[in-house]
Amino acid sequence: MRFFVITRFLVVASFLLGMTSEGKVHAINMESTRFIIESANTSSAAGDKSSSGYKLSDTIGQLAAGQFSSSGYVVKAGFQYLHSVIPFRFSISDINIDLGSLLPNTPSTAYTVLTVAFGSAGQYQVTTIEESPLKTLSGNAIVDTSCNGGTETCTESTAKLWDSASAYGFGYNMAGNDIPADFTSSSHFRPFPDRLLAEAPAVIMSSSNVSTSRQATLTFKANISPIQPAGSYQTVVSFVATPSY
Known part of the structure; x- marks a missing residue:
């Protein structure tokens, strides 16, 4: 039995200002069905400059930028204080997962490794969702697990034995x-x-820790009953990695 996993990597950052003839500034609402961007201000220009003797990265548009301090506090205001030297990256070690030929009452597993590089002042998260249950082209399905059941009944947000x-x-x-x-x-x-049941994606990784390599292993597991119809079962599992700044 085979099924396949794909990754959908979403990083969204955009902002647009419009000026009317009366001189009023209007901010465009930055949201869709999958994201909302909220910001009090935005950079109006940015870039990297370099020569043999220097390298400069700058942004323009932050109000009252700089470091301010007094007895008991330090305030660092400005886009460059959020500048990350670690680019955000997300990778999956294996995107073609094969659980092999399943035998009744004999669980089968396979795994993939998720790796995140993150260095901003906010946090990142990785979410996942299946596009449908494991199923054949004719519609026979392997149900999503409820784990051992009883007091060990798992849900989309709670792992159980x-x-x-x-x-x-x-x-x-x-x-x-x-x-x-x-x-x-x-x-x-x-x-x-x-996704067919309109369920929300599950957060499977999340942190504000700065690192070039945060790794987690995701293990897939399937177990079938003796009356499970024969066939080739497959599904698509989506992963979305999103940073915040």
Whole structure:
């Protein structure tokens, strides 16, 4: 059985000002169904300059830029104080995940490694969602896992124990940097949110720590019952990495 994972990497930064004939300035609302950008002001110009003897990076437009201090406090105002020397990057080690031939009551796993480089003054997050359950072209589906059930029933936002060979479904585990606290062991899983059910993407990595390499391993798991119809099952899982500044 095969299914495939793709990544959709979203970084949005734009701002536009318009001046009317009366001299009034109007800011354009920066939002869509997937993002909202809020800012009190914006850079009107920016760039990198260099020669054999210097390198200069600048922005123009910040009001009252500079460092201000007194007894008990220091205020650093200006875009350059938020300038990051670590570019934001997001990578996935393997985007073609093969769970192999599934056997009833015999869980199968595969994994991929998510890596984030982040150096801004805000924080980043990585979210995930499946476009549909694992299913065949004819519509047979492997249900999303509920883990062991009972007191160990997992949800899209809460990982629970899934180690029973008679608990069926499809889900994922997280291990590594900046992951949700409910992934307390390699046996704790969640189901993916399902876009077909209008469920919200799940945050699987989030941090304000500055680093050139924050890594987390995402393990996919599937387990089927003896009455699961035969066929080739597949789905698409989307990942979105978003920085804030």
